[in-house]
Amino acid sequence: MYISFSDRRGGVTTPPKTAAKVSSVVVSLGVVSMLTDISSESVAAILPLYITGVIGLSTVAYGFIDGLYQGISAFVRIAGGWAADHGDQPKWVAFFGYGVSAIARVGLLFAAGFGTLIAVLALDRLGKGVRTAPRDALIAASSEPENLGRSFGVHRMLDTVGAAVGPLLAFVILFFIPDGYSTIFVVSLAFAILGVAILGIVVPNTRPRAERAALAADQRPPARFRWRQLTDPRLRRLLLGAGLLGVLTIGDGFIYLVLQSRGAFAAAWFPLLYVGTNVAFLLLAIPLGRLSDRFGRGRIFIIGHIALLAAYVSAALPVAGPLVTILCLVLLGTFYAATDGILAALASQCAPPEARASGIAAAQTVVALTRLIASTGFGLLWFALGRENAMLVAAAALAVVIPVVAILLRGVVSRQPAR
Amino acid sequence: MTARRRFWLAAIIGILLLAGAAGYGIVAWAEHRARASAPSEVESVASDVRPAGARIVFRNTALGAGYGLVASVPLSDPSAARSVTDLACDRVYATAAVQSCLHIDRGVVTTFNGTLSDASGRETRSWPLAGVPSRTRISADSRLVAATSFVTGEAYGTVGFATMTTISRTDGSQDYGNLEDFALLVDDVLITAADRNVWGVTFSDDDNTFYATAASNNQTWLVRGDLAARTLTAIRDTAECPSLSPDGGRIAYKKEVSTSVTPQWSIAVLDLATGTETLLHEKRNVDDQVLWLDDDTLLYGLAREDTVGDSDVWSVSADGTAVPELFLAHAWSPSVVR
Numbered sequence: 036m037y038i039s040f041s042d043r044r045g046g047v048t049t050p051p052k053t054a055a056k057v058s059s060v061v062v063s064l065g066v067v068s069m070l071t072d073i074s075s076e077s078v079a080a081i082l083p084l085y086i087t088g089v090i091g092l093s094t095v096a097y098g099f100i101d102g103l104y105q106g107i108s109a110f111v112r113i114a115g116g117w118a119a120d121h122g123d124q125p126k127w128v129a130f131f132g133y134g135v136s137a138i139a140r141v142g143l144l145f146a147a148g149f150g151t152l153i154a155v156l157a158l159d160r161l162g163k164g165v166r167t168a169p170r171d172a173l174i175a176a177s178s179e180p181e182n183l184g185r186s187f188g189v190h191r192m193l194d195t196v197g198a199a200v201g202p203l204l205a206f207v208i209l210f211f212i213p214d215g216y217s218t219i220f221v222v223s224l225a226f227a228i229l230g231v232a233i234l235g236i237v238v239p240n241t242r243p244r245a246e247r248a249a250l251a252a253d254q255r256p257p258a259r260f261r262w263r264q265l266t267d268p269r270l271r272r273l274l275l276g277a278g279l280l281g282v283l284t285i286g287d288g289f290i291y292l293v294l295q296s297r298g299a300f301a302a303a304w305f306p307l308l309y310v311g312t313n314v315a316f317l318l319l320a321i322p323l324g325r326l327s328d329r330f331g332r333g334r335i336f337i338i339g340h341i342a343l344l345a346a347y348v349s350a351a352l353p354v355a356g357p358l359v360t361i362l363c364l365v366l367l368g369t370f371y372a373a374t375d376g377i378l379a380a381l382a383s384q385c386a387p388p389e390a391r392a393s394g395i396a397a398a399q400t401v402v403a404l405t406r407l408i409a410s411t412g413f414g415l416l417w418f419a420l421g422r423e424n425a426m427l428v429a430a431a432a433l434a435v436v437i438p439v440v441a442i443l444l445r446g447v448v449s450r451q452p453a454r
Numbered sequence: 455m456t457a458r459r460r461f462w463l464a465a466i467i468g469i470l471l472l473a474g475a476a477g478y479g480i481v482a483w484a485e486h487r488a489r490a491s492a493p494s495e496v497e498s499v500a501s502d503v504r505p506a507g508a509r510i511v512f513r514n515t516a517l518g519a520g521y522g523l524v525a526s527v528p529l530s531d532p533s534a535a536r537s538v539t540d541l542a543c544d545r546v547y548a549t550a551a552v553q554s555c556l557h558i559d560r561g562v563v564t565t566f567n568g569t570l571s572d573a574s575g576r577e578t579r580s581w582p583l584a585g586v587p588s589r590t591r592i593s594a595d596s597r598l599v600a601a602t603s604f605v606t607g608e609a610y611g612t613v614g615f616a617t618m619t620t621i622s623r624t625d626g627s628q629d630y631g632n633l634e635d636f637a638l639l640v641d642d643v644l645i646t647a648a649d650r651n652v653w654g655v656t657f658s659d660d661d662n663t664f665y666a667t668a669a670s671n672n673q674t675w676l677v678r679g680d681l682a683a684r685t686l687t688a689i690r691d692t693a694e695c696p697s698l699s700p701d702g703g704r705i706a707y708k709k710e711v712s713t714s715v716t717p718q719w720s721i722a723v724l725d726l727a728t729g730t731e732t733l734l735h736e737k738r739n740v741d742d743q744v745l746w747l748d749d750d751t752l753l754y755g756l757a758r759e760d761t762v763g764d765s766d767v768w769s770v771s772a773d774g775t776a777v778p779e780l781f782l783a784h785a786w787s788p789s790v791v792r
Contacts, residue, residue: 083585083586083604084558084586089762089763149717150714203562206560206561206562206563206564207562208479209560209564210560210561210562210564211483211486212479212482212483212486213486213522213560213763214486214762214763215479215482215483215486216762217482218478218479218482218483221475221478221479222475222478222479224475225471225472225474225475226471226475228467228471229467229468229471229472232464232467232468232471233464233468236460236463236464236467237460237461237464288605295584296631296632299582302581302582303565303582304565304582305582305584305585306564306565306566306584306585307563307565414646414647414649415646415647418646418650419646
């Protein structure tokens with residue numbers, strides 16, 4: 036039984052055309068994410084300076100923190116998705132996740148040594164892992180199915196604005212106060228608390244299961260969350276497809292390093308290349324989300340990976356220069372805009388409302404884990420073949436896998452939502 | 455609560471929080487201004503010319519005017535008034551002919567750069583760094599320069615690549631590139647893991663051999679590098695930021711002695727001929743690339759616990775017979791120019 040969207044009313048006959056049709060809940064969640072991202076990215080951007088300059092640690096320790104950063108959130112994510120579905124309270128599970136991260140920021144004010152810093156960062160990542168899937172489930176629950184791509188686009192745009200503003204804010208503070216780390220931590224805490232407050236006060240607690248029960252009150256008792264609700268063959272194919280592509284999604288860091296080694300322009304701006312990617316991401320998130328509503332989310336997801344393929348090729352091309360670097364960053368931003376929110380939209384289409392958060396969590400975890408594998412594997416290739424050749428091999432593999440996944444995803448999510 | 459009330463409640467909370475944060479920032483800024491415009495806490499003279507004669511060149515960390523600028527004191531009298539230039543460096547190393555300066559250029563867009571200058575202080579070469587400056591060294595004959603920086607600015611998930619170390623000729627005629635691209639051999643096995651990192655170079659006097667730290671999978675090695683062959687060969691475990699003695703017979707390095715997650719580094723000296731390692735009498739955590747003042751004495755920086763951003767340079771005898779002494783207060787990143 037996959038009645039995902041048939042019982043949601045409105046907007047079916049006349050597809051919405053303006054941004055105003057995006058639910059205010061989605062915009063509120065976007066603002067919450069934006070504030071939280073300002074909070075977390077302002078700290079993340081200056082963390083290397085802080086660790087080396089104030090705590091006085093060097094490279095090995097920093098690498099350790101970085102690895103820890105990546106590992107934690109993937110596994111907690113599944114738990115967050117399950118808790119949201121099981122208790123039918125996605126808002127409060129997300130609230131818990133945002134709250135944990137905000138509390139971690141308080142710890143940052145008192146973190147004196149390496150041990151405390153690790154605990155604080157681990158707590159922060161824990162919160163991020165917990166909140167992502169319930170929040171995306173709330174976005175899906177608050178959107179019209181025809182509008183899902185645009186809703187996620189609006190959310191990811193606001194989210195990425197936060198990711199771009201955070202580092203800028205931190206560096207402006209450091210510009211005026213060179214040792215102003217405590218000021219950054221205080222500002223970060225203020226944004227984090229504000230995000231949590233807006234979530235708690237403004238965002239309504241959408242309860243997918245209870246809502247369905249109300250709509251179908253005369254028929255049968257509401258379905259409880261069951262793991263087998265995730266056995267939808269469409270979801271399985273989506274997970275497989277996303278996993279296959281994830282294994283070939285090497286980290287941005289590698290691409291930036293190739294660019295950096297090839298041209299003076301990229302080398303000079305190396306620490307800021309990710310800002311360029313973010314800007315492209317935030318500009319393209321809504322247009323690509325809207326396109327996905329019209330032409331099919333699976334297609335845009337595939338096109339996003341074609342952009343990634345083009346980014347690999349542009350990085351490995353024998354020509355270098357400002358234009359190639361900018362082109363590569365725009366392609367990377369296109370990739371994120373066409374895949375990050377769209378994946379959540381696809382996953383929520385492939386799971387019934389009772390299991391929506393779990394379905395989204397499953398898809399996001401598959402992608403996170405396969406990308407981790409990709410980074411490790413690509414490191415080996417990098418050394419064995421050299422930068423450009425390794426990049427071209429990854430591009431060739433991606434060129435083979437993209438059509439396979441395109442066939443795999445065909446029919447998984449048609450243009451029209453499932454009936 | 456109505457939607458309107460909820461909105462206003464959130465707006466009021468927002469205004470209170472952001473006003474509070476802004477107030478904190480303004481107070482912190484005013485305090486910083488007061489500190490920076492205060493006279494330096496040590497006796498110092500502004501100077502454009504690099505003083506002649508044997509001297510210690512370092513980063514001045516005395517609070518007040520001149521903070522963060524390259525300064526020097528006579529080798530014979532380190533407590534004399536310091537001569538402070540107008541060049542800001544986060545890490546500096548000088549020989550009689552060349553000075554290498556790694557600096558953070560703060561701004562809305564913060565960048566990181568390395569700059570070489572000649573004996574007259576004229577800039578001869580500049581290149582971008584991948585992130586926060588860490589170590590720099592110049593060979594004794596002033597022909598080779600090495601720079602290590604942390605790799606900053608990878609926002610999305612990546613594994614490894616925490617440092618980047620490059621070696622080039624000071625005259626710009628040849629760039630040996632990122633040492634991560636050199637073949638790393640441990641017990642004759644080529645290490646190809648993606649998380650390889652290299653940092654902390656020290657040069658020998660043959661213009662080809664150098665020593666550095668290589669790391670992978672939470673292990674560190676003291677490696678001997680060969681510029682011509684582009685190889686790094688591990689010669690010992692658990693040794694970081696090596697520093698070759700002027701006589702070329704010993705290497706001092708920081709050695710991880712911690713048994714917990716928190717790193718704790720001690721200073722050790724390795725005799726290259728006998729392979730004997732001597733741990734020195736320094737119980738504090740040393741996170742620096744030590745420097746040989748002469749064949750018997752080591753210098754290294756220690757952060758001050760009471761003041762963020764301030765540090766002192768300490769000295770200790772290389773044979774492990776004496777306890778550390780304060781060598782130069784409010785200083786960091788020393789080098790000896792003869």
